[in-house]
Amino acid sequence: xxxxxxxxxxxxxxxxxxxxxxxxxxxxxxxxxxxxPLIQYAVEEAVASGIESVIIVTGRGKTAIEDHFDISFExxxxxxERGKLEALEGVRAxxxxxxxxxxxxxxxxxxxxxxxxxxxxxxxxPFAVMLADDVVDAETPALKQxxxxxxKYDAPVLGTMQIAGAAISRxxxxxxxxxxxxxxxxxxMVEKPKYEDAPSDLAIIGRxxxxxxxxxxxxxxxxxxxxxxxxxxxMRSLLKKRDFYAVRFDGTRHDAGDKLGFLxxxxxxxxxxxxxxxxxxxxxxxxxx
Numbered sequence: 711x712x713x714x715x716x717x718x719x720x721x722x723x724x725x726x727x728x729x730x731x732x733x734x735x736x737x738x739x740x741x742x743x744x745x746x747p748l749i750q751y752a753v754e755e756a757v758a759s760g761i762e763s764v765i766i767v768t769g770r771g772k773t774a775i776e777d778h779f780d781i782s783f784e785x786x787x788x789x790x791e792r793g794k795l796e797a798l799e800g801v802r803a804x805x806x807x808x809x810x811x812x813x814x815x816x817x818x819x820x821x822x823x824x825x826x827x828x829x830x831x832x833x834x835x836p837f838a839v840m841l842a843d844d845v846v847d848a849e850t851p852a853l854k855q856x857x858x859x860x861x862k863y864d865a866p867v868l869g870t871m872q873i874a875g876a877a878i879s880r881x882x883x884x885x886x887x888x889x890x891x892x893x894x895x896x897x898x899m900v901e902k903p904k905y906e907d908a909p910s911d912l913a914i915i916g917r918x919x920x921x922x923x924x925x926x927x928x929x930x931x932x933x934x935x936x937x938x939x940x941x942x943x944x945m946r947s948l949l950k951k952r953d954f955y956a957v958r959f960d961g962t963r964h965d966a967g968d969k970l971g972f973l974x975x976x977x978x979x980x981x982x983x984x985x986x987x988x989x990x991x992x993x994x995x996x997x998x999x
Contacts, residue, residue, distance in 0.1 A: 711863040715857060715919060716763055717831070718756040718838040721824035723769030723815035724748060725739045728967060738967065739842045744979050744986070748966050749775060749842040750804065757807050757839060757852040759774045764808045767824045769815050769832040779810045791929045820938030825920075826928045836860070836924045839941075841916025841967075845975055848961025852917055859893055860919045864954050866945070869917030873961055876905040881913035882942045882957055896954040898908070901942040912956065914942070915963055924948055
């Protein structure tokens with residue numbers, strides 16, 4: 711029986727350059743999707759998948775993330791005094807959803823480097839990595855779908871989705887064989903290939919289940935452009951020593967780290983809200999598009 715996955719790492723030290731100037735002084739992970747910050751959606755997915763311990767890799771200017779998951783005595787007291795008990799319950803739930811720890815990435819040197827900062831907190835356990843930019847709307851949480859594959863094959867598992875056309879060159883891409891419906895055994899992977907060189911249309915998206923033997927591979931990885939250490943390079947190295955799998959999960963993935971993707975996600979999530987959908991739908995219908 712594979713070791714249970716109890717911990718999830720959330721790299722959140724990036725500079726958020728795609729959303730400047732909004733992210734000049736505010737973390738991109740705190741951008742609100744309707745009324746919840748992006749990172750909260752990812753943490754909620756982790757908790758719904760059975761994660762007990764959340765490890766957030768932060769950097770300079772990211773204290774708003776720590777404040778968000780901390781207790782706010784003044785706010786809670788104010789809500790209590792004004793009888794806003796539903797809002798109070800929602801605020802309190804954020805602080806109680808999981809054990810949250812923080813570790814600092816002093817320089818933004820790539821996703822591999824960010825994950826490496828969590829090494830001491832992860833220890834020798836298998837763990838998940840979740841990118842808040844990728845918001846996945848799924849009936850069964852995407853991470854839970856991946857955990858089922860991990861438990862069956864006792865091996866690292868990557869989240870994947872099909873990307874049509876030249877857009878594939880913006881992703882890590884896998885070369886893989888389908889071993890059951892939506893589950894692939896990975897033969898190789900390449901980071902941001904040219905469209906004509908892509909080995910498939912299966913892109914790696916921001917959900918990973920990794921084992922602790924990834925850490926020595928990250929440490930041995932040669933930095934690439936800009937001094938960044940890419941997790942894909944470390945995984946390719948580990949792939950020579952153990953099997954890797956990928957899951958094409960059921961659900962819709964929104965790239966909320968992209969302006970257009972963020973706008974689309976905002977509309978989609980607003981239309982799922984009973985308190986907003988009727989009036990919002992009427993507004994959308996009134997637009998002369």
